[in-house]
Amino acid sequence: MRRAHLLGLGFMTPALFIIVFLFLAPVVLTMMFSFTNMSSGTGISSGGAYEVTERTIRLLKDQGFPETTADRLAEDTYKIDAAGLAAVQADFGKAFAQEIEAELSGKSFAGRRDLERELKRLKERPRSTRDLKKAADLFKRSILNTRFETEQAFLTSVDELDLGLGETETAELTRTAYTGWVWTTENYRLIASLPSTLRAAGNTLIYVSFTLAFSIGFGLFLAVTTFYLPSGVATTFRTIWFLPRILPPVIYVMMWKWMAWDTGFLSSFLAHFGVPPRNWMLHSDINAWVVVVLINGFVGASLGMILFSSAIKAIPETMLHASEVDGANRLQQIRYIIMPQLRWPILFTTAYQTLSLLTSFDYIYLSTDGGPGKATEVWALYTFHTALNNYGGVLQYGLGAALAMVLVVIGIAAALIYLRLFNFNDLVAKPRIEQ
Amino acid sequence: MSILVSKLRQSTAAAVLALTTAAFAGDALAKDLTITVWAGGSNDSDVYRLDAIEMAADILSREYAIRGEELNISVEKKRDFAGWDEFRQAVTLAAEAGSAPNIVVTSHLDIAPWSQSGLIVPVEDYVDMDTWPINNIYENLLDITTYNGVVYGLPQDAESRPFFFWRDTMKKIGYTDEEIDALPAKVEAGEYTLQNVLEDAKKAVDMEIVEEGYGFYPRVSNGPDYAQFYQSFGGELMDKETGKLVLDKQAMTDFYQFFVDAVEAKVTRKNHIGTEWDQWYAEVASGKAALWHGGTWHYARYTGKEGLDDFFGNIQFTLIPAGNENGQANTITHPLAYLLTKQDNEDDIEIAAQLIKIASEPRINTLHAIKSAHLGIAREQSNIELYANDRWAAEATRRLLPYANSQPNNPNYGKFSEIMFKGLETAWTGTKSPADAVAEVEAEMTAVLGDDLIVR
Numbered sequence: 001m002r003r004a005h006l007l008g009l010g011f012m013t014p015a016l017f018i019i020v021f022l023f024l025a026p027v028v029l030t031m032m033f034s035f036t037n038m039s040s041g042t043g044i045s046s047g048g049a050y051e052v053t054e055r056t057i058r059l060l061k062d063q064g065f066p067e068t069t070a071d072r073l074a075e076d077t078y079k080i081d082a083a084g085l086a087a088v089q090a091d092f093g094k095a096f097a098q099e100i101e102a103e104l105s106g107k108s109f110a111g112r113r114d115l116e117r118e119l120k121r122l123k124e125r126p127r128s129t130r131d132l133k134k135a136a137d138l139f140k141r142s143i144l145n146t147r148f149e150t151e152q153a154f155l156t157s158v159d160e161l162d163l164g165l166g167e168t169e170t171a172e173l174t175r176t177a178y179t180g181w182v183w184t185t186e187n188y189r190l191i192a193s194l195p196s197t198l199r200a201a202g203n204t205l206i207y208v209s210f211t212l213a214f215s216i217g218f219g220l221f222l223a224v225t226t227f228y229l230p231s232g233v234a235t236t237f238r239t240i241w242f243l244p245r246i247l248p249p250v251i252y253v254m255m256w257k258w259m260a261w262d263t264g265f266l267s268s269f270l271a272h273f274g275v276p277p278r279n280w281m282l283h284s285d286i287n288a289w290v291v292v293v294l295i296n297g298f299v300g301a302s303l304g305m306i307l308f309s310s311a312i313k314a315i316p317e318t319m320l321h322a323s324e325v326d327g328a329n330r331l332q333q334i335r336y337i338i339m340p341q342l343r344w345p346i347l348f349t350t351a352y353q354t355l356s357l358l359t360s361f362d363y364i365y366l367s368t369d370g371g372p373g374k375a376t377e378v379w380a381l382y383t384f385h386t387a388l389n390n391y392g393g394v395l396q397y398g399l400g401a402a403l404a405m406v407l408v409v410i411g412i413a414a415a416l417i418y419l420r421l422f423n424f425n426d427l428v429a430k431p432r433i434e435q
Numbered sequence: 436m437s438i439l440v441s442k443l444r445q446s447t448a449a450a451v452l453a454l455t456t457a458a459f460a461g462d463a464l465a466k467d468l469t470i471t472v473w474a475g476g477s478n479d480s481d482v483y484r485l486d487a488i489e490m491a492a493d494i495l496s497r498e499y500a501i502r503g504e505e506l507n508i509s510v511e512k513k514r515d516f517a518g519w520d521e522f523r524q525a526v527t528l529a530a531e532a533g534s535a536p537n538i539v540v541t542s543h544l545d546i547a548p549w550s551q552s553g554l555i556v557p558v559e560d561y562v563d564m565d566t567w568p569i570n571n572i573y574e575n576l577l578d579i580t581t582y583n584g585v586v587y588g589l590p591q592d593a594e595s596r597p598f599f600f601w602r603d604t605m606k607k608i609g610y611t612d613e614e615i616d617a618l619p620a621k622v623e624a625g626e627y628t629l630q631n632v633l634e635d636a637k638k639a640v641d642m643e644i645v646e647e648g649y650g651f652y653p654r655v656s657n658g659p660d661y662a663q664f665y666q667s668f669g670g671e672l673m674d675k676e677t678g679k680l681v682l683d684k685q686a687m688t689d690f691y692q693f694f695v696d697a698v699e700a701k702v703t704r705k706n707h708i709g710t711e712w713d714q715w716y717a718e719v720a721s722g723k724a725a726l727w728h729g730g731t732w733h734y735a736r737y738t739g740k741e742g743l744d745d746f747f748g749n750i751q752f753t754l755i756p757a758g759n760e761n762g763q764a765n766t767i768t769h770p771l772a773y774l775l776t777k778q779d780n781e782d783d784i785e786i787a788a789q790l791i792k793i794a795s796e797p798r799i800n801t802l803h804a805i806k807s808a809h810l811g812i813a814r815e816q817s818n819i820e821l822y823a824n825d826r827w828a829a830e831a832t833r834r835l836l837p838y839a840n841s842q843p844n845n846p847n848y849g850k851f852s853e854i855m856f857k858g859l860e861t862a863w864t865g866t867k868s869p870a871d872a873v874a875e876v877e878a879e880m881t882a883v884l885g886d887d888l889i890v891r
Contacts, residue, residue: 040527041846043552046704053583055846058678062886076584113564120565129563130785145552179551193882195875196857263714275758282706285866369708373864374857391657391856392849393523393545 011031024401027408033401034188038181040395044426048180050154051147059176059253077142078109084139092135096124110134147179164422187402197403198341199374200382207364207378208357209290214297216349219304220342226305227312241305243299253366256295257281281368287373290369292376303348311345312338351418355411379407437757459618465505470787474540475522476771477514480735484540484591485512491793495786508786512534532555535776537787537830540591542774546582555774559586561788568795571813577663580772582844589795590773594731595766595835596660597752598622598632604645604725605751607640615751619834622764629693629758630669632726634843636702637740639725650702652724653694655710657856659769660728665690665855669761672851673843674889680843680851682880684873684890687855689758691862691869698863708860716741728755731835734827735808742799747826754838768839770812804828810836834874847887853881 013024038044057074080100089097099122109115115136119125126132140146143161148154151174158165158173165173175408191197222241226234244252259265260281267277281291316339323333361381365372369378377385387400466841470492476483491510500507513536516522523545529535535554539545549555562569562588569577576590577735582634586661605615621627636650654660662672670686673679697703703726719727720741737743754764778784794800795817801822804811815835816822823829842848858876867875880888 037550040523040550040554041551043554045533049553053585055583055678059886075814113559116563117565120563128562132563133560145583192884193878195878218810278707279704282709284705285864302504369709371860371861371864372706373708373862373866377867388528389520389524390849390853391518391520391541392851392853393519393527394548394847394849394853395524395527396850 001339018293020036028399030404030408033398034405035183035185035402036181037186038185038397038401039399040393040397042179042181044181044397048178049147049149050151050174050177051179052143052177053143053145054399058169060173063172063176065169065172065176069165069169072163073142074144075142075290076144077179078112078115078136079141080139081141088135088139091138092126093124096126096135097124099124112140115139167222181398184398185205187399189400191402191406196374196382197379199378200379203377204379205356206289207296207376208354210289211294211296211357212298212350212353214293214379215300215353216346218297218301219349220308220346222305223312224417226309228330228337234339238305238309241298242302245302249362249366252299253295253363256367260291282372285372288372288376292364292368294355295367296357296360299363300353300357303353305390307345307349308342308410311342313405346416351415351422352415354418358411358414359407379403383407384406436664439477446889465507467507467509468786469509469511470538470783470790471513471536472538472540473516473526473536474512474514474771475516475542476519476527477540478736478807480732481513481514483513483778483799483806485510487794487799487803488538488790490799491790491796494793495789499573499714506786508790516712517584519628527554530776532652535778537776537778537783538773538791539774539776541774542881543579543588543590543844544842544848545772546580546587546774547844548849549774550582550587553588553777553844557585557587558589558773558775558776558788558791561775561785562792564854568797568813568815569792571815572795572798573812573814575813578840579768579770579844582676588602588774589791589797590617590812591771592800592803592807593768593770593812593836594809595768595831595839596663596728596730596837597766597831598726599719599729599733599757600726600753601722601724602749603722604639605635607644608635608642608725615632618751619753622756623838625664625757625763627731627753629664629755632756633693633702634702636726637700640700645723645725647701648704648707649718649724650700650726652704652715652719652727653707655708655712655715657852659852660730661856661859662842662852663728663755663765663767664693664758666765666767667755667762668693672848673845677887677889678843678845679887680845680847681885681889681891682879684877685891687759687763687858687876688869688873689744691859692768693758693873694863695857695865697868698865705864706845708863715767717731722749731810731827731831732808733833735806750833750883753836764838766835766839767835768841770841804890847884851880851888854883 042048052073057070060073061072084098084116085101085105088100100119100153103122104118109118112133116132119136126135143157145156146157148157154174154177155170158170185292200212222238223290226237229237253315257264261267262277262279266280267275280287281290319337320333320394323337328336332346359380361378361384364376364378364381365384368376370381383400383403386396386403436867437533438753470488472485472488474481477484489510489512492510496506496508496872516525519542519782522541526535526539526541530552539555547554549556564570564639569589572590573593575592577586579586580590600615600618602615606612618627632651639645640650642645656802662670663681665683665686668674668686670683670690671681674681694703698705708855710879716736718724719729719733720737734746738746743749754766757763757765767807773794775784775791778787795812797811797813800812801816802810803818804816805821805825805828809828810828811817842852854876857879861875862872866872875889
């Protein structure tokens with residue numbers, strides 16, 4: 001390898017680092033998550049535990065687990081026996097163990113609380129509540145509501161109960177008692193069958209196509225019109241239209257809200273013409289869509305405007321002068337000279353904005369939050385709500401990851417199609433300068 | 436000489452040993468600890484949810500000092516979450532990152548999922564449940580913080596969610612004072628139903644006493660309140676036998692239809708959901724709305740920040756009326772609870788447990804109850820003057836609490852309530868008809884809840 005190549009590799013390292021850690025790793029992790037049932041109920045990092053609870057018992061019975069065995073698992077038994085006494089002696093001293101033996105030997109208790117009450121009467125008892133509970137736990141002879149961190153510990157305790165479980169029953173019990181996440185393809189089945197995902201997909205289509213059309217169209221309009229203005233005025237206008245992009249989103253959306261609320265600017269203004277006040281952002285689906293498209297569209301248009309303007313500037317002025325000599329009017333100039341030159345920037349902006357719109361939801365989240373009635377809840381926002389943010393507090397990381405994967409796949413597919421469509425190799429011709 | 440050296444060595448060794456022991460003993464005695472407590476859904480008037488822990492820390496340190504141990508607890512308090520969504524997100528993600536707050540004040544509904552994931556630990560493992568003040572807490576409240584037969588948290592407050600009437604508006608549409616005073620009894624008996632609510636709200640709008648959309652002015656976001664309306668039409672949230680969640684299609688349709696009717700009658704705004712809370716409070720506390728519903732704690736907001744001087748002279752309150760003959764008047768109590776999160780150091784959990792126990796002291800809890808207009812958690816609170824002399828606490832307890840039920844502790848209830856509310860929103864805003872919305876709810880619930888759902 002030549003040294004120059006090594007140098008090149010050195011320069012590439014930061015980029016590689018970014019691609020691997022900020023793109024590939026998240027995608028791989030998302031893909032892994034998407035094949036699990038992770039949620040706030042299962043936890044992510046804790047790794048799960050094994051616990052038989054009242055709910056487990058109900059589930060087991062539903063699945064046809066032998067009734068009598070399930071009932072035995074549901075027992076909460078504390079028994080004063082030799083093993084327990086020995087354990088107490090080891091942990092809390094002989095005197096306490098002997099007192100328990102004298103007072104309670106052979107007795108059984110249903111639940112720790114009853115035993116605790118008995119132990120509290122004894123003189124030699126430990127004087128801390130927690131130690132008393134620990135002592136009581138040494139007599140526990142059932143597994144209800146005990147959390148086992150490992151499968152091995154759980155199975156050992158189940159064995160001690162002597163339930164005579166077969167292999168399949170043990171497996172069923174272990175599976176049902178497991179509280180952590182498991183691998184599954186259920187999320188993708190859910191996505192295919194839920195009505196709400198279908199609606200989110202439809203909403204995304206509406207959102208992307210309308211916003212894209214608006215931002216490209218309006219960006220183009222701004223670029224062309226400001227091109228024909230004197231440069232000072234043009235710069236002023238461009239700066240104004242660039243504001244939506246540089247304003248912090250929260251403030252930008254807040255201004256929209258002030259404008260659109262039923263006590264806002266628009267309603268107050270229209271009141272002069274006899275229009276009853278209403279919330280122009282959330283009154284109907286159509287209102288919400290108009291606002292969502294405009295909020296995002298203006299942000300997109302400002303980027304388009306900058307790109308198109310610079311592309312127009314690159315057109316040799318002589319061509320325009322020549323066309324004027326030939327008697328072309330402004331519209332003809334735009335149609336035959338400017339537009340053909342803008343092919344590449346337009347395609348680029350379209351591609352870039354399709355991809356970014358697919359995954360963006362920040363402005364929608366801040367403005368309508370998907371309302372009214374989920375009419376503007378796009379796929380990305382739906383994903384966010386499912387995985388990370390909802391009132392019920394059940395955060396479904398697995399399902400959310402699967403939803404995000406769908407976007408990743410669509411994004412990659414769209415990117416490939418665009419590359420093909422633009423014929424990237426033609427656009428970027430081979431340099432004529434020799435190496 | 437050698438004896439001297441050896442003596443010297445011995446005494447040095449003894450001194451070193453003594454010093455080390457003293458140093459270690461000192462270490463063991465002085466314990467510095469930071470207890471973090473986060474509270475969800477808490478406004479300015481709810482500060483005692485957090486301050487109570489601080490007061491408890493003071494008492495606990497004194498108890499330790501008497502026993503000869505030095506315990507310095509600093510309490511870090513946080514309640515500035517944008518909403519319940521953000522609070523739950525914050526707690527869950529902090530726990531995943533291994534930095535969960537020691538104590539969370541949250542809805543009892545979080546117990547089911549969080550106990551499964553091991554985010555929280557049972558309080559009954561750390562404190563003696565037979566001692567003061569836990570033995571004075573109402574059993575039905577402790578039942579609500581119990582899941583799978585294990586007491587996970589201590590109730591932090593109690594409340595219930597009444598229906599409100601603006602007296603002046605009611606008079607203008609033809610009610611006499613006596614009739615308004617008789618409303619609670621009529622609602623309870625099922626003689627005044629949600630159909631009457633629509634009629635009265637419509638009268639108020641038609642007679643231009645209130646503006647369009649202000650006849651009936653419901654809660655602006657998802658919440659337990661909406662489950663009440665489902666119950667008003669005969670819906671049941673959980674099947675008592677099996678512990679499964681219940682989708683009663685007829686009740687759900689009727690419940691959605693009621694809100695659609697309200698919109699069509701122009702007594703409720705189509706885009707009502709998402710109204711700002713501040714705007715909403717200001718409007719209902721000033722008589723801009725004729726009928727509405729809320730929570731017992733609204734009393735503090737109306738008479739405090741919103742400046743309503745004479746609550747009882749302006750507002751009547753009742754249970755949520757029955758919807759039709761299938762259901763009955765009801766109200767939901769949705770107590771918040773002090774929950775303990777799992778920590779690496781068990782001693783920290785124990786101290787946190789002792790703190791929430793002391794914070795449940797009737798006198799301390801009364802500060803919260805009266806300041807925030809919540810209801811008490813313990814019997815003895817009625818013997819504390821601050822509580823006993825408060826008219827709102829007394830009347831609301833008597834009129835509402837005997838009829839209050841709570842939402843089920845089921846790990847899937849969060850999903851259930853999300854889907855139910857989404858369905859309501861799509862019907863309310865006219866995106867779908869009630870029947871179609873319920874069909875979607877059914878499809879959605881069946882897919883998401885699976886065996887945990889009974890469809891009727």
